[in-house]
Amino acid sequence: MTDATPAPQTAAPPKPASAAREIWQQFRTHKGALFGLIVLSCLILFVLVGPLLWDPPQRLSDTIRMKNQGPSLKAPFGTDQLGRDMLLRMMQAGRVSLAVGLVAMTIAIVFGTLIGTLAGYFRRLDGPLMRLTDMFLALPLIPLLLVMVMLFRDRIASLIGPELGAFTLIVFAIGITSWMATARIVRGEVLTLKEREYVLAARSIGSRPNRIIRRHILPNVVSPVMVAATLGVAEAIITESVLSFLGLGFPPDFPTWGRLLYDGLQYMQVYPERVVWPGVAISLTVLSVNYIGDGLRDALDPRIRGR
Amino acid sequence: MLDAQPQPLVQVQDLKMHFPIYSGIFRKHTGDVKAVDGVSFDILPGQTLGLVGESGCGKSTVGRAMLRLYEPTAGRVIIDGDDVAKLAPEPLRKKRPTMQMVFQDPQASLNPRMTLAEIVSEPLDEHTNWTRDQKLERVYELMDQVGLNRRFVNRFPHEFSGGQRQRIGIARALALKPRFIVCDEPIAALDVSIQAQVVNLLEDLQEKLGLTYLFISHDLSMVRHLAQRVAVMYLGRIAELSPSKDLYARPLHPYAEALLSAVNEPDPELAARRNRIILKGDVPSPANPPKGCNFCTRCPKVMDICRTVKPDLLEVEPGRLVACHLYTAAGSTGASEANERNQQGETR
Numbered sequence: 224m225t226d227a228t229p230a231p232q233t234a235a236p237p238k239p240a241s242a243a244r245e246i247w248q249q250f251r252t253h254k255g256a257l258f259g260l261i262v263l264s265c266l267i268l269f270v271l272v273g274p275l276l277w278d279p280p281q282r283l284s285d286t287i288r289m290k291n292q293g294p295s296l297k298a299p300f301g302t303d304q305l306g307r308d309m310l311l312r313m314m315q316a317g318r319v320s321l322a323v324g325l326v327a328m329t330i331a332i333v334f335g336t337l338i339g340t341l342a343g344y345f346r347r348l349d350g351p352l353m354r355l356t357d358m359f360l361a362l363p364l365i366p367l368l369l370v371m372v373m374l375f376r377d378r379i380a381s382l383i384g385p386e387l388g389a390f391t392l393i394v395f396a397i398g399i400t401s402w403m404a405t406a407r408i409v410r411g412e413v414l415t416l417k418e419r420e421y422v423l424a425a426r427s428i429g430s431r432p433n434r435i436i437r438r439h440i441l442p443n444v445v446s447p448v449m450v451a452a453t454l455g456v457a458e459a460i461i462t463e464s465v466l467s468f469l470g471l472g473f474p475p476d477f478p479t480w481g482r483l484l485y486d487g488l489q490y491m492q493v494y495p496e497r498v499v500w501p502g503v504a505i506s507l508t509v510l511s512v513n514y515i516g517d518g519l520r521d522a523l524d525p526r527i528r529g530r
Numbered sequence: 531m532l533d534a535q536p537q538p539l540v541q542v543q544d545l546k547m548h549f550p551i552y553s554g555i556f557r558k559h560t561g562d563v564k565a566v567d568g569v570s571f572d573i574l575p576g577q578t579l580g581l582v583g584e585s586g587c588g589k590s591t592v593g594r595a596m597l598r599l600y601e602p603t604a605g606r607v608i609i610d611g612d613d614v615a616k617l618a619p620e621p622l623r624k625k626r627p628t629m630q631m632v633f634q635d636p637q638a639s640l641n642p643r644m645t646l647a648e649i650v651s652e653p654l655d656e657h658t659n660w661t662r663d664q665k666l667e668r669v670y671e672l673m674d675q676v677g678l679n680r681r682f683v684n685r686f687p688h689e690f691s692g693g694q695r696q697r698i699g700i701a702r703a704l705a706l707k708p709r710f711i712v713c714d715e716p717i718a719a720l721d722v723s724i725q726a727q728v729v730n731l732l733e734d735l736q737e738k739l740g741l742t743y744l745f746i747s748h749d750l751s752m753v754r755h756l757a758q759r760v761a762v763m764y765l766g767r768i769a770e771l772s773p774s775k776d777l778y779a780r781p782l783h784p785y786a787e788a789l790l791s792a793v794n795e796p797d798p799e800l801a802a803r804r805n806r807i808i809l810k811g812d813v814p815s816p817a818n819p820p821k822g823c824n825f826c827t828r829c830p831k832v833m834d835i836c837r838t839v840k841p842d843l844l845e846v847e848p849g850r851l852v853a854c855h856l857y858t859a860a861g862s863t864g865a866s867e868a869n870e871r872n873q874q875g876e877t878r
Contacts, residue, residue, distance in 0.1 A: 235848030264589070287532070337849075354588065419638055420633045420635060420638040420639035421638065421639050421640055421641040423594075423599055423631075423633070423639070424631070424633060424639050424640075424699075426599055426624065427597050427599055427629075427630065427631045427693065428626060428630075428652060428656055428657075428702075428706075429623040429624075429627070429653075429656055429657065430624075430652070430655075430656050431623075435684070438641070438644070438652070439641050442641075442643045442644075443641070443643060493823045523643075523689070524642075524643070525642065525643055525686040526642055526688045
């Protein structure tokens with residue numbers, strides 16, 4: 224097989240296969256990942272399309288009579304202490320929570336990977352960037368967010384409206400305070416990768432640093448980044464609810480899953496389902512994102528893909 | 531004879547590669563690891579220079595510093611007319627296609643996430659603006675040249691055997707039609723039957739493409755087979771540089787003698803009769819080499835002068851350069867030899 228054979232002219236040599244299709248095929252074989260993808264899609268459909276289909280008429284006079292009801296045909300998830308339909312609130316809350324979770328995670332991952340790669344690859348940047356990371360790690364999160372919200376909430380709200388303003392601020396605040404772990408992980412990984420011989424080979428070819436980073440470094444730090452990312456989604460959703468609970472996030476009448484959870488907490492002994500719904504939704508999101516990340520990590524690794 | 535000598539393709543002059551040591555709380559620069567400490571040699575076009583020595587003597591560092599994978603501390607590396615050690619980044623990048631490298635560990639030198647086609651065409655991506663089809667055509671051509679089946683083009687490195695992986699490494703090195711290739715122990719990680727295949731492939735390619743090799747190895751018999759001239763390194767310096775026939779027949783430097791006596795002798799009768807020179811002690815630290823000759827701590831023929839004066843690499847017989855006081859101290863102490871580092875036997 225390894226002997227030098229004359230060029231086989233008979234069969235046309237295969238064209239390089241499409242990587243995307245191979246990745247998808249491997250992804251499909253990962254049952255958990257497929258399950259996670261389905262669950263997450265359902266959740267997204269639920270929060271996006273749901274409110275269009277389920278829009279119970281709410282008259283102010285009804286709300287007093289409707290309060291604190293258990294699950295029924297009229298209100299499948301029951302109603303809360305103000306007579307609002309829980310199903311509708313769950314759907315509206317999910318929009319915000321999912322968006323916050325995914326966007327904040329993306330910001331944190333992109334930023335963390337960028338800082339980590341630069342620090343790991345360019346020796347000169349290593350010191351300053353890592354000290355910056357340490358500084359961010361040392362900052363107490365809650366006071367920092369407090370100051371940020373105090374300073375910027377009104378200004379941003381006047382620019383793009385209170386709800387979008389709160390969303391932007393929260394996503395930014397969470398993103399900017401949760402990239403440090405990723406940066407450290409990525410830096411460590413880059414430090415070992417850049418001494419590998421294939422990086423040396425790329426340098427001997429004359430590749431420029433940006434291409435070496437894109438072709439050789441980044442694809443090989445995917446695994447740890449995936450893990451950090453999937454954990455990040457859960458963390459972002461929870462952080463958002465903490466912020467809202469402290470009155471730093473969205474306004475109190477604006478539902479998010481975290482908010483619903485805290486609202487339900489007071490009535491947990493009497494109406495446990497109010498805690499269960501948002502809790503289940505958050506857990507399902509986190510779980511499905513975790514599995515998707517797991518499957519994606521495997522699918523992106525050709526060594527595992529072959530098996 | 532003067533005119534008949536072709537210009538060397540590669541000239542290395544007094545190459546030094548020192549790695550700084552920082553220590554203490556303030557990370558003060560307290561010394562240097564002198565991995566390569568003044569190495570000079572020439573390689574004629576189409577020839578192979580073997581570079582041998584024990585582990586840690588700086589062989590690989592020489593290869594890497596020559597291709598500017600490390601920034602050399604001092605010295606000149608003239609490859610095809612340009613001093614690679616001093617080129618600015620952009621001219622250096624343009625120069626890269628003429629000089630390539632084959633790495634020791636074929637597993638480690640191929641990115642596990644790239645297919646064969648991607649790996650081999652990477653140099654083409656970097657230095658040409660060909661279309662995909664042109665690149666693919668060249669990849670197939672290279673695969674034929676190194677004896678890889680065209681069907682393997684979409685496979686990943688982990689799907690190949692060690693020998694095949696090394697072929698991929700060679701194909702990648704050949705992609706840009708280099709003139710000079712540094713083979714950094716290309717066969718050390720392969721088992722013996724595959725070693726022969728890879729060495730034969732390297733020889734064939736040299737013949738067909740007129741390549742010039744620097745063949746770094748610790749496998750002395752392989753170097754004997756492949757190289758016209760051999761440099762023996764010890765602790766960052768060249769101990770002896772001789773035509774391989776002469777070196778293997780009658781090594782001059784005591785270290786070369788000891789090293790060659792360690793080569794396995796297939797004939798049991800000869801093996802029983804030959805006297806193996808066993809060196810005592812350890813290699814001194816390259817951070818703190820001996821004051822005189824680097825080999826003086828272990829040399830069986832050590833003299834007083836060896837401990838104080840570093841011997842220069844001088845031509846002691848036609849075409850043979852040795853850095854040892856045994857050959858210089860005897861006759862020519864006063865007459866400063868004019869032909870220092872003049873390796874082709876020519877008088878320029």
